[in-house]
Amino acid sequence: MDLLGMMLAILGAAIAAGFAGSGSSIGVGIAGEAGAGVMTEDPGKFGLVLLLQALPGTQGIYGLLIAFFAILKVGLLGGGAAVAVNVWQGLGIFFACLPVGIAGYFSAIAQGKTCAACIQMIAKRPEETGKAVILPAMVETYAVLGLLTSIILLNGIQI
Amino acid sequence: MAVASIKKVEFYVHNSVVEDVLSILQKTGTCEIVSRQDVDEVDSHSTAHLQRIDSLLSETRFLLRFFEPFYEDSVPPMARALGERPDFSVEELASLAEKTDLLQLAEHIRTLERRLIEIRSEITQIDSTKAILSHITELPYSLELVSRGTRFVGGFVGMLPVEQIAGWKQAIEKNLGDAGEFFIASYEEKEKEAWVALFCRRDKEQEALDLCSKYGFSRIEIPDTLTESVGEELLRLETRRESLLKEEEKIEMQASSEATKWMPTTRALSDYWNILKSKYEVLSNSEFTDKTVIIKSWIPEVAVPKVEEQLKQYRAVLEIAVSDPSPEDAPPTLLVNKGWVLPFETLTKLYGLPKYGELDPSPLLAPFFFVFFGMCLGDGGYGLIMLGFFLFFMKKFKRMPEGVKNFITLFILSGISTIFVGALTGSWFGDLIDVFGVFKFIRPIKNIPVVLDPMNDPMTVLFISLGLGTIQIFFGLFVAFYDSLRKKDYMGAFADQGGWILFLLGLLLIGGTVSGKLPASLSGPSKATAAAGALVLVLTQGRAKSGVVQKAISGVMSLYNVTSYLGDVLSYSRLLALGLASAAIGSIINMLASLAMGIPFIGWVLALILIFGGHLFSVAVNILGAFVHSLRLQYVEFFSKFYSGGGRSFAPLTYNTSFVTISETKEA
Numbered sequence: 001m002d003l004l005g006m007m008l009a010i011l012g013a014a015i016a017a018g019f020a021g022s023g024s025s026i027g028v029g030i031a032g033e034a035g036a037g038v039m040t041e042d043p044g045k046f047g048l049v050l051l052l053q054a055l056p057g058t059q060g061i062y063g064l065l066i067a068f069f070a071i072l073k074v075g076l077l078g079g080g081a082a083v084a085v086n087v088w089q090g091l092g093i094f095f096a097c098l099p100v101g102i103a104g105y106f107s108a109i110a111q112g113k114t115c116a117a118c119i120q121m122i123a124k125r126p127e128e129t130g131k132a133v134i135l136p137a138m139v140e141t142y143a144v145l146g147l148l149t150s151i152i153l154l155n156g157i158q159i
Numbered sequence: 160m161a162v163a164s165i166k167k168v169e170f171y172v173h174n175s176v177v178e179d180v181l182s183i184l185q186k187t188g189t190c191e192i193v194s195r196q197d198v199d200e201v202d203s204h205s206t207a208h209l210q211r212i213d214s215l216l217s218e219t220r221f222l223l224r225f226f227e228p229f230y231e232d233s234v235p236p237m238a239r240a241l242g243e244r245p246d247f248s249v250e251e252l253a254s255l256a257e258k259t260d261l262l263q264l265a266e267h268i269r270t271l272e273r274r275l276i277e278i279r280s281e282i283t284q285i286d287s288t289k290a291i292l293s294h295i296t297e298l299p300y301s302l303e304l305v306s307r308g309t310r311f312v313g314g315f316v317g318m319l320p321v322e323q324i325a326g327w328k329q330a331i332e333k334n335l336g337d338a339g340e341f342f343i344a345s346y347e348e349k350e351k352e353a354w355v356a357l358f359c360r361r362d363k364e365q366e367a368l369d370l371c372s373k374y375g376f377s378r379i380e381i382p383d384t385l386t387e388s389v390g391e392e393l394l395r396l397e398t399r400r401e402s403l404l405k406e407e408e409k410i411e412m413q414a415s416s417e418a419t420k421w422m423p424t425t426r427a428l429s430d431y432w433n434i435l436k437s438k439y440e441v442l443s444n445s446e447f448t449d450k451t452v453i454i455k456s457w458i459p460e461v462a463v464p465k466v467e468e469q470l471k472q473y474r475a476v477l478e479i480a481v482s483d484p485s486p487e488d489a490p491p492t493l494l495v496n497k498g499w500v501l502p503f504e505t506l507t508k509l510y511g512l513p514k515y516g517e518l519d520p521s522p523l524l525a526p527f528f529f530v531f532f533g534m535c536l537g538d539g540g541y542g543l544i545m546l547g548f549f550l551f552f553m554k555k556f557k558r559m560p561e562g563v564k565n566f567i568t569l570f571i572l573s574g575i576s577t578i579f580v581g582a583l584t585g586s587w588f589g590d591l592i593d594v595f596g597v598f599k600f601i602r603p604i605k606n607i608p609v610v611l612d613p614m615n616d617p618m619t620v621l622f623i624s625l626g627l628g629t630i631q632i633f634f635g636l637f638v639a640f641y642d643s644l645r646k647k648d649y650m651g652a653f654a655d656q657g658g659w660i661l662f663l664l665g666l667l668l669i670g671g672t673v674s675g676k677l678p679a680s681l682s683g684p685s686k687a688t689a690a691a692g693a694l695v696l697v698l699t700q701g702r703a704k705s706g707v708v709q710k711a712i713s714g715v716m717s718l719y720n721v722t723s724y725l726g727d728v729l730s731y732s733r734l735l736a737l738g739l740a741s742a743a744i745g746s747i748i749n750m751l752a753s754l755a756m757g758i759p760f761i762g763w764v765l766a767l768i769l770i771f772g773g774h775l776f777s778v779a780v781n782i783l784g785a786f787v788h789s790l791r792l793q794y795v796e797f798f799s800k801f802y803s804g805g806g807r808s809f810a811p812l813t814y815n816t817s818f819v820t821i822s823e824t825k826e827a
Binding site for chain 2: 069
C-alpha cells in the first residue's frame with residue numbers, strides 16, 4: 001500500500017504526457033496531410049505550411065510539462081530521495097493531471113483539423129496567413145485552460 | 160490621426176499628354192486609380208499598346224522559365240525578396256528595351272528548346288526499342304523478316320505465357336507444318352511470359368495469327384526501320400543514342416551561356432513591361448472622349464500638392480478637380496503612423512484594415528501586445544536570442560521593403576520586452592544560472608531585479624494577468640465610447656458603452672470590497688454604481704424592440720452578457736500559462752543537461768548539446784506560441800469591443816517590380 005500513492009501519481013503523469021502527446025501527433029499529422037496536398041501544387045508554400053502544421057504541437061508540450069511537474073512533486077526526478085506519498089495525495093495528483101491530458105487530446109485533434117482547413121485556405125489565398133494562424137489559436141484556448149487547471153490543482157496538493 | 164484623409168481627384172487630360180501624365184503619377188506612387196465599372200467602349204489606342212506588351216511579356220515569361228534551370232543566381236531568392244536587387248531608372252530600362260531584340264532572342268531560344276525536346280523524345284524511343292530487342296538477341300534471322308517481311312514470308316514477334324508454349328508449338332507444327340517456323344527466346348524459370356517469334360508463309364499469315372491469339376499471344380510491333388540482325392541494330396541504336404546525348408549536352412551548354420548572358424536583362428525587361436502594362440491598363444479603364452481622357456483617382460490629402468506641382472508643366476492641357484469623398488464613395492484606407500507604432504501596424508494589417516473614417520487600432524494595441532508577448536515568453540536568454548537574430552537580419556539586408564522591415568522591428572521590440580520580463584522574473588534560459596555551478600558568481604547579479612517567480616508563485620502572476628485583461632477590456636470599452644461620441648451616436652455611447660462600463664466597474668468594486676482588498680466603506684458606492692449601470696442597460700438595451708414588455712425583457716436579458724465579459728477576462732489567464740510553460744520547459748532542459756553532466760568523460764559534451772539543441776527548440780516553439788496567443792488576445796478580446804475591419808488597402812499606381820528596384824523611388 002505504501003507505493004500505491006506514488007504509482008497513482010506516476011499514472012497521472014503518464015496520462016498527461018501520453019494523451020496530450022497522442023492528440024498532438026494526430027493533430028499535427030492531419031495538418032501535415034493537408035500540407036502535403038497543398039505542396040504538390042506549389043512547393044514554394046513550405047514555410048507557411050510548416051508554420052500552420054506546427055500549431056497543434058503545443059498540447060504535447062503542455063502534457064509533458066504537467067508530467068514533469070507531477071514527477072518533480074513526488075521526488076522521482078533529480079536524484080534525491082523519493083518522497084513519501086500517501087494514497088490520497090497520489091490520487092489527487094492523478095486527478096490533477098487529467099484536465100491537460102483529456103483537453104489536450106481532444107483539442108489537439110480539433111486544432112489539427114482546423115489547421116488542415118486553414119492550410120487549404122492559404123493555398124488559394126496566401127495573403128490571408130494572419131487570419132489562418134488565428135483560427136486554430138481559438139481552439140487552443142481550451143488546451144491552455146486545461147493546462148492552467150492542471151497547474152493550479154497540482155500546485156494546491158501538499159506533499 | 161492614423162487613417163489618412165483621402166481626397167477624390169479627377170484629372171481631365173488631353174490625349175496628347177495623357178501617357179506622360181500617367182508616367183508622372185506612376186512615379187509619385189500616391190494615386191489609386193478608380194476603374195470604370197462599365198466597359199462598353201474601349202480606347203483602341205491603349206488596347207494596341209496592351210496587346211504588344213502582353214505578347215512581349217509572354218515571351219519574357221517563356222525565357223525566364225527556360226533560363227531558370229541553367230542560371231546560377233548569385234543572389235538567393237530570399238535575399239532578392241528582401242531587397243537585394245539591381246537598380247535601374249525608368250530611362251535606363253527604356254533604352255535597354257530599345258537595344259534588345261527580345262523577339263529574336265525568344266525565337267532562337269525556342270528553336271533550342273524544340274531541338275532539346277526532339278532529342279529527348281528520340282532518346283526515349285531508342286531506349287524502349289532497345290528494351291524490346293534485348294529480349295530477342297538470339298533471333299536467328301534479321302529483323303527485316305519481322306518488320307517488313309519478304310514477298311512470300313512474314314513474321315511477328317511477341318510475348319506468350321510460358322505454360323502455353325508447349326501447346327503453341329504443337330499447334331504450329333500441326334497446322335502450319337513446313338510453312339511455319341517458331342523461335343523461342345531463352346527465359347528464366349520464374350518468368351511468366353516468354354518472348355517468341357513466328358515466321359510463316361504469307362498465305363498462312365492470318366491463320367497463324369489466329370492460332371497464336373488462341374494461346375494468349377500478344378504481338379509487339381517492330382518498327383520497319385529495323386532491318387539488320389538484332390545485334391547490329393542494337394549497336395546502331397547505341398551509337399545513335401550516344402551522338403544524341405552529345406548533341407543534347409552541347410545544346411544545354413549553349414543554353415547555359417545564353418542564360419548567363421541574357422537572364423539579368425530579361426528580368427529587368429520583364430519588370431519594365433509590367434510597369435508599362437499597369438500604366439496602359441489604367442488608360443484602358445478610364446473614360447474618354449474624342450480629345451480627352453478622364454482619370455478618376457484617390458489621393459491622400461497630404462500628397463495632393465506634390466502631384467499638382469509635378470503636373471504644373473501640363474497646365475494648359477490638363478484640369479485637376481479635387482473634392483472630398485461623398486458618403487456613397489468607398490475610399491481606400493491608408494494607415495499613417497509615427498515610428499514606434501509602425502511595427503504594430505503590421506498586426507492590424509494581418510487582421511484587416513479599418514474602413515475609411517474608422518479608428519486605427521494600431522497604436523491602441525501596441526502597449527498591450529508589447530507587454531503580453533514579454534509575459535508569454537518571459538525569458539532573458541530567449542529575448543537576447545531574438546534580439547540578436549533579428550538585428551542581424553536588419554543589418555544584413557539593408558534594402559528590405561517597408562512591410563518586412565516593420566515586421567522584423569516588431570520582433571526586435573518584442574525581444575526587448577521579453578528581456579525585461581525575463582530579468583524581472585530571474586529567468587535566463589530557464590534556471591540555467593541556478594542549476595549549473597559554473598555560473599555561481601552571476602547569481603547575485605541575476606537576483607537583483609527579480610520581483611516575482613512564476614514557478615513559485617503562480618497565483619500572483621495569475622492575478623496580474625487577469626488584472627491586465629480587465630484593464631484592456633475596460634480600455635476597449637472606453638475606446639468604443641469615444642468612437643460613438645465621435646460619430647455623434649450619443650445614445651450608443653452612453654447607453655451601450657456607458658452602461659456596461661458602470662455596471663462592470665460596480666461589480667469589480669463589489670468584488671473588491673467583499674474579498675477585503677478594498678475598504679468596506681466603498682461597499683455602498685460600489686453597489687450603487689453597479690445598480691446604476693444595470694438600470695441604464697435594462698432601460699436601453701431593448702430600444703430596438705417594440706412594445707414596453709419586449710423592451711423590458713430584452714433589457715434584462717442583456718445583463719446576461721456579463722458572462723461573456725467574464726470569459727474574456729479569464730482568457731487572459733493564458734499569459735500565466737504560457738509564461739509558466741516557457742519557464743518550465745527551460746528548467747526541464749537544464750535538469751536533463753545537469754543529469755547528463757554526471758556521465759563520465761563525455762557528460763559535459765552531451766550536456767552542451769542538450770542545452771543548445773533544447774533551448775533552441777524551446778525558443779522556436781515558445782516564440783510561436785507567444786506571438787499567436789498575444790495576437791489572439793488583441794483580435795478576439797480587444798477588437799471585439801470596438802473594431803470590425805473590412806477596409807480596402809490603398810493600392811496606388813506604382814512600380815510593381817519583382818527583380819529590380821527603380822532608382823527614382825529612392826529619391827522620393
